[in-house]
Amino acid sequence: MTKHLQADAIVVGAGPAGIAAVSHLLPAGRSVIWVDNQPRPGGQIWRGAALPQVDTLRQHPRLSMLPGHAVVAAESPHELLLHDAAGQQTLRVRAPQLLLALGARERMLPFPGWTLPGVHGAGGLQALVKGGWPIAGRRVLLAGSGPLLLASAASLRAAGARLLGIYEQAPRGALARFAAGLPLGKMAQALGLGWRLRGLPYAPGCWPLRALGENKLEAVLLTDGQREWAEPCDALGVGFGLLPNTELAELLGCALQDGAIAVGAKLQTSLPGVFAAGECTGIGGVDKASLEGAMAAAAMLGQGLKPYARRHAGQLAFARRLASGFALRPELLQLADAKTLICRCEDVSLGALKAWPQWRDAKLQTRCGMGACQGRICGPITQTLLGWPEASGGRGTRAPLQPVPLRCLMDD
Amino acid sequence: MKIIINGIEAEVPAGVTVAAALAHAGHGATRRSLSGQPRQAFCGMGVCQECRVRIDGQPERLACMSLAVEGMLVETLA
Numbered sequence: 001m002t003k004h005l006q007a008d009a010i011v012v013g014a015g016p017a018g019i020a021a022v023s024h025l026l027p028a029g030r031s032v033i034w035v036d037n038q039p040r041p042g043g044q045i046w047r048g049a050a051l052p053q054v055d056t057l058r059q060h061p062r063l064s065m066l067p068g069h070a071v072v073a074a075e076s077p078h079e080l081l082l083h084d085a086a087g088q089q090t091l092r093v094r095a096p097q098l099l100l101a102l103g104a105r106e107r108m109l110p111f112p113g114w115t116l117p118g119v120h121g122a123g124g125l126q127a128l129v130k131g132g133w134p135i136a137g138r139r140v141l142l143a144g145s146g147p148l149l150l151a152s153a154a155s156l157r158a159a160g161a162r163l164l165g166i167y168e169q170a171p172r173g174a175l176a177r178f179a180a181g182l183p184l185g186k187m188a189q190a191l192g193l194g195w196r197l198r199g200l201p202y203a204p205g206c207w208p209l210r211a212l213g214e215n216k217l218e219a220v221l222l223t224d225g226q227r228e229w230a231e232p233c234d235a236l237g238v239g240f241g242l243l244p245n246t247e248l249a250e251l252l253g254c255a256l257q258d259g260a261i262a263v264g265a266k267l268q269t270s271l272p273g274v275f276a277a278g279e280c281t282g283i284g285g286v287d288k289a290s291l292e293g294a295m296a297a298a299a300m301l302g303q304g305l306k307p308y309a310r311r312h313a314g315q316l317a318f319a320r321r322l323a324s325g326f327a328l329r330p331e332l333l334q335l336a337d338a339k340t341l342i343c344r345c346e347d348v349s350l351g352a353l354k355a356w357p358q359w360r361d362a363k364l365q366t367r368c369g370m371g372a373c374q375g376r377i378c379g380p381i382t383q384t385l386l387g388w389p390e391a392s393g394g395r396g397t398r399a400p401l402q403p404v405p406l407r408c409l410m411d412d
Numbered sequence: 413m414k415i416i417i418n419g420i421e422a423e424v425p426a427g428v429t430v431a432a433a434l435a436h437a438g439h440g441a442t443r444r445s446l447s448g449q450p451r452q453a454f455c456g457m458g459v460c461q462e463c464r465v466r467i468d469g470q471p472e473r474l475a476c477m478s479l480a481v482e483g484m485l486v487e488t489l490a
């Protein structure tokens with residue numbers, strides 16, 4: 001049986017952006033349906049943490065909070081179909097306004113051995129640990145790029161991991177330029193690696209070449225561009241920055257720009273009544289996400305956004321710095337060899353993909369991107385490695401956005 | 413807290429995800445790929461689908477996105 005719900009606004013995403021938005025919409029008298037596919041609110045950053053602010057919101061009579069529910073399809077931007085994985089139920093939700101606060105995921109670049117058990121996303125490993133994954137006493141290495149490596153290191157260390165080092169592909173000079181002139185209190189502190197990461201080797205200009213092991217990870221082969229060496233470890237957290245989550249926006253038909261949901265000054269997307277906030281409009285960290293959540297709510301309430309303008313410009317400038325400070329070196333696009341799997345779902349190798357000029361042919365001939373993840377992992381990779389277009393129409397995002405039982409999509 | 417993994421009872425901490433519970437119980441893999449390689453939770457956030465298992469008879473559930481509860485039946489495909 002499909003359940004129906006209606007409200008003034010639907011907010012998808014319960015990370016910093018969604019939380020800020022709902023915190024503004026409810027007191028202003030709006031009724032809100034709040035959807036997030038994680039079992040607990042907090043988004044990627046506050047997953048599993050105590051959130052008194054959200055606990056208060058939860059009690060609100062005008063809020064319908066739906067954790068553990070994924071948006072899987074849409075009739076229109078104002079009528080979404082949700083699937084509740086635990087209850088195996090379908091919900092149809094309607095509202096005149098929609099806020100997409102979808103967050104981001106890690107950028108993955110394939111290298112030989114990246115499918116071995118023990119190799120995880122860097123933020124992914126942190127997320128698993130926040131969910132109770134045992135890490136105490138394990139030898140862990142972090143590699144890739146961006147501030148998330150530092151955030152992960154701090155969480156993993158707090159959980160008792162034996163951190164062996166952080167290998168950042170960006171050269172020392174680029175990092176120094178990024179850190180210099182950062183607004184006080186921003187990432188400079190973290191990059192200086194003061195407090196929580198004391199004694200941990202932070203090696204700029206180094207990157208992983210391959211993960212070694214038979215049936216599980218045993219060591220990582222690293223390089224600084226001159227020499228190569230193997231570091232034995234139990235787990236590798238690897239990620240090369242973040243990518244905005246845009247699938248739902250693509251499904252609805254929102255315009256994208258530079259891989260993010262395109263928004264105007266009022267955080268409105270190209271579709272009437274549809275707004276977007278946080279990492280899904282461009283990678284800029286938690287402060288940008290929270291601020292944009294508040295701004296989007298103000299816009300949805302018809303309020304002016306002038307009070308936010310200066311701070312927002314600062315956040316956008318930080319986002320640009322982030323992108324240039326951690327720009328990826330070209331060597332990273334050569335890590336995969338012909339046998340390295342690109343599509344983890346359908347076991348399609350780089351060698352098998354090179355024969356095709358674009359997604360459409362490759363999908364039909366190799367099943368790349370046709371598996372359970374629906375191209376979420378291999379899509380950005382083929383775009384980066386092979387130059388296949390990813391924007392709307394390129395990858396062809398379709399409902400359902402994730403695997404669901406067929407009856408979920410049938411009208412009753 | 414006890415859950416049942418592939419028919420065998422396992423003691424796991426309360427409040428953890430199914431992915432974490434499997435790791436606590438020493439399961440190195442959640443599934444096998446088409447060509448038979450062992451695979452394990454990778455993205456930790458519901459994107460990669462490498463962690464999918466059968467939970468209480470329902471196939472294709474994401475272990476990283478599900479909380480383990482007392483008595484839950486989990487079947488890996490590894």
Ligand SMILES: Cc1cc2nc3c(=O)[nH]c(=O)nc-3n(C[C@H](O)[C@@H](O)[C@H](O)COP(=O)(O)OP(=O)(O)OC[C@H]3O[C@@H](n4cnc5c(N)ncnc54)[C@H](O)[C@@H]3O)c2cc1C
Pocket residue numbers: 012013014015016017018035036037038042043044045046069070071072101102103104105106123124126127148151152242245248277278279280284285286289401456457
């Ligand atoms: C794995 C990971 C770990 C991170 N850890 C940190 C950290 O420790 N420190 C830090 O400063 N930054 C971290 N970040 C960066 C992060 O993006 C933060 O900047 C911040 O969480 C962004 O807030 P947000 O509200 O934009 O998105 P998010 O916090 O990502 O929230 C978006 C939410 O929307 C949900 N969602 C998306 N699509 C759907 C859908 N179709 N249906 C239902 N729900 C959906 C997601 O599950 C998620 O809960 C991490 C990023 C990742 C990918």
Ligand code: FES
Pocket residue numbers: 452453454455456457458459460461462463464474475476477
């Ligand atoms: S670990 Fe990627 S979906 Fe669960």
